[in-house]
Amino acid sequence: MRPSKYESRFKAGELLASFISKEDKTLNDLIIRDPNFFFCFAIPNGGVPVTEGFCSKYNLYYDILIVRKIKIPYNTEAGFGSVTTDGTILINEKLLSRLNLSEQVVRDSIELTKTEIRERLKFYNKELGSEKFYANQIQKKRIFILDDGLASGFTMLAAINMIKKYNPEKIYIAVPTAPLRTVKNVKTEVYEIFCPNIREVLWFAVADAYKNWYDVPESEVLELINNSKFYITETG
Numbered sequence: 001m002r003p004s005k006y007e008s009r010f011k012a013g014e015l016l017a018s019f020i021s022k023e024d025k026t027l028n029d030l031i032i033r034d035p036n037f038f039f040c041f042a043i044p045n046g047g048v049p050v051t052e053g054f055c056s057k058y059n060l061y062y063d064i065l066i067v068r069k070i071k072i073p074y075n076t077e078a079g080f081g082s083v084t085t086d087g088t089i090l091i092n093e094k095l096l097s098r099l100n101l102s103e104q105v106v107r108d109s110i111e112l113t114k115t116e117i118r119e120r121l122k123f124y125n126k127e128l129g130s131e132k133f134y135a136n137q138i139q140k141k142r143i144f145i146l147d148d149g150l151a152s153g154f155t156m157l158a159a160i161n162m163i164k165k166y167n168p169e170k171i172y173i174a175v176p177t178a179p180l181r182t183v184k185n186v187k188t189e190v191y192e193i194f195c196p197n198i199r200e201v202l203w204f205a206v207a208d209a210y211k212n213w214y215d216v217p218e219s220e221v222l223e224l225i226n227n228s229k230f231y232i233t234e235t236g
Contacts, residue, residue: 013053046148082158149206
């Protein structure tokens with residue numbers, strides 16, 4: 001039987017917290033007892049309202065973790081890798097080997113993506129060179145990374161790569177929906193993945209898990225974080 005569709009991303013975040021309370025009572029109790037031992041990262045844009053819902057249930061703090069794909073020059077809808085907030089790069093080597101791109105083109109594409117990251121950081125009034133901030137929030141803590149769903153999971157893998165640089169105690173992934181093949185792939189890279197709506201299908205779309213799907217505009221993300229009780233920045 002197919003699970004019910006989520007009313008909204010915010011509601012999906014609330015339900016993620018409820019799902020964890022049922023699936024892992026020990027973890028749930030630890031979050032409630034010591035929320036400062038945990039920190040969350042939201043992947044914008046769709047992951048931000050999910051994280052707001054999740055953090056509202058658990059009283060946890062979060063930051064945004066921007067991930068941008070490294071676009072294929074002749075097909076900018078697709079990418080051969082990703083760059084994260086702090087400049088961490090993850091290349092899809094298997095795909096890149098088939099693209100026949102020169103080293104210069106690859107370097108230029110990566111630099112373009114880093115420029116896009118800097119522009120997004122400026123838009124969200126975040127600082128560059130935030131290694132100390134990330135170390136303070138991540139080191140020896142249990143980290144949740146949230147999005148509104150996983151498809152291939154490559155964006156999430158890039159985010160995981162970044163978080164691992166700062167020596168967390170454990171990494172958890174919490175997403176409302178994902179295909180089984182992606183859950184299996186991502187699960188090998190983290191301590192646990194929580195996903196109430198896992199689908200064993202050939203063709204998958206995150207949108208299918210929501211009643212009213214829409215692409216979250218950056219203006220909505222900005223409004224959410226500016227009015228949030230749970231979003232924190234380098235300045236607190």
